[in-house]
Amino acid sequence: MEIRNLGASGLKISAISYGNWLTHGSQVEEDAATACVHRALEEGITTFDTADVYANTAAESVLGRALAGERREGLEIFTKVFWPTGPGGHNDHGLSRKHILEAIDGSLTRLGTDHVDLYQAHRFDHETPLEETMLAFADVVRAGKALYIGVSEWRAEEIRAAAELARELHVPLVSNQPQYSMLWRVIEDEVVPTCEELGLGQIVWSPIAQGVLTGKYRPGQAPPAGSRATDDKGGADMIGRWMRDDVLERVQLLAPIAADLGLSMAQLAVAWVLQNPNVSSAIIGASRPDQVSDNVKAAGVRLEADVLAAIDEAVGPVVTRDPALTKSPPRPAT
Template sequence: MEYRNLGKAGVKVSELSLGAWVTYGFQFGLQEAKEIMAAAFDAGVNFFDNAEAYAAGEAEIIMGQAFKELGWARKDYLVSTKIFWGGNGPNDRGLSYKHIIEGTNNALKRLNLEYVDLIFAHRPDPETPIEETVFAFNQVIREGKAFYWGTSEWSAADIMRATDFARRNSLRPPSMEQPEYNLLHRYRFEVEYAPLYKELGYGTTTWSPLYSGLLTGKYNEGKIPKGSRGDLKAYAFLREKFEDEKKLAVARKLTEVSDDLGVSLAQMSLAWLLKNPNVSTVITGATRVSQVEENMKAVEIKDRLTDDVMARIDEIIKDVEF
């Protein structure tokens, strides 16, 4: 496992990490979480991603209890939370000073931690001035409740605005972004954010590396397998991804490349992300230990994605609307 700097920050994150979205508190509970987290940790993963919105806070409770029972030294792992969707009340969501402070405190209680290493503004909030949001996250860091703050799915323009305001007022600017990035969703990461890497040294913790499972190949036949993410009623909104014939055709062609390499489409898709120097860490998900073990093999095969292989992949994905 390689450990990469989170952009220009000094902290190092494992190139593959583990996230709690969809799974913790929804598909499984504490015992399964402990087994999966232990398998990832044993493989070298040191970053575990979460959010106040995941399973309405239950994901943080499960992860926090897992940390306690696994007994790892706090210095040996990094954990994140994301603030935006904290409840149904009028002040339980968004990026107001009030919700950021209260949301952070509540997340720490659920995680049973004194601090998180990374904290994100989970989405942009057009109803709150960016200046207020910057002040709030600066306060969170001043109080030692987080070490670094960043954004998730913000526009590059808003990130620049937040950074400029923070610098002009001697406040801590955002230093990392958590965007969706995969073979089928590339524009924002590769084009819009390009100045952020060059001018700000922005780090990235990318999510949905397998396009919600489409890049595992399990949907190649055009059917929704029982028990898959596409089969979950709560995530029915994802079905249109799995029924997009153009993207399915691309996945089938990519499978030909992974077959030639003797690896799974999922492993090749993860390895492709790791080839990008602007990727600090790729957040993976798993519902069982065997998935963790399979995903972790991506670090071993990334060097097999030679220039010729990368060119072949680029040719397949060039016409995908990214």
């Protein structure tokens, strides 16, 4: 497994990290989820990403039980805060001081640890002053409940403002967690240059575009039975944007590129995001251990310039690039 620094920080993480969004506590049974986590460990993955909102806190609990007994110093455990959990009361969401300080304690209990390595703001909160949010995160760090802080799906100007406050508060803001794949490149024009300047690394999610970049979805054909596109617990909604024939036709053009390299299409997709020097890790998910073993083979793969050009030619017409599509829930109307 390739090991990379998270941004400009001293924290080292596995280039492939394991995430349990849409799987643990919802789509797969706990035995299968635990088997996937154990396979990830066997394959050299040390970095595990979750969030309190995943399966309404159940995903954190499943991950905590799956990692029980492992050497804590050999793991990097990440979680996030923002979205509503529990009964969804008026203080059960957002990035207020109250919610952050209460949410971190709940996450630590579910994960079975006294600290997380990275605590992330799952979205930008337009209803809470950024100063309040950053001070609360600083207090979480100083209390030893998180070692580093990060954000997820924040825009460049939001990241810059947070980084300025983090410097003033002397806390390590080290990362952003955005969606990024061959098909979804909205971070490239603004977020990546800003993060490179500020020393933040990207921990990217959905590198295989919810499974579309595996090539298993064919234009003009029904999705395979049991695939994410047929899941009524949220998977079908997330993958829907890619289930157009023009996209699926372009994705099929990647098959010979992958074959020439001796890679599966999923491995090619994960390797592609790891070519971006600002990407510290790519998050993979799985419902079966063999999927983990397949995807980790992308670690350490180097794609030459001609291969990257061929990929751009194949999918270029259906790539989404607009930086404005990185956004958080809007401020409620008053």
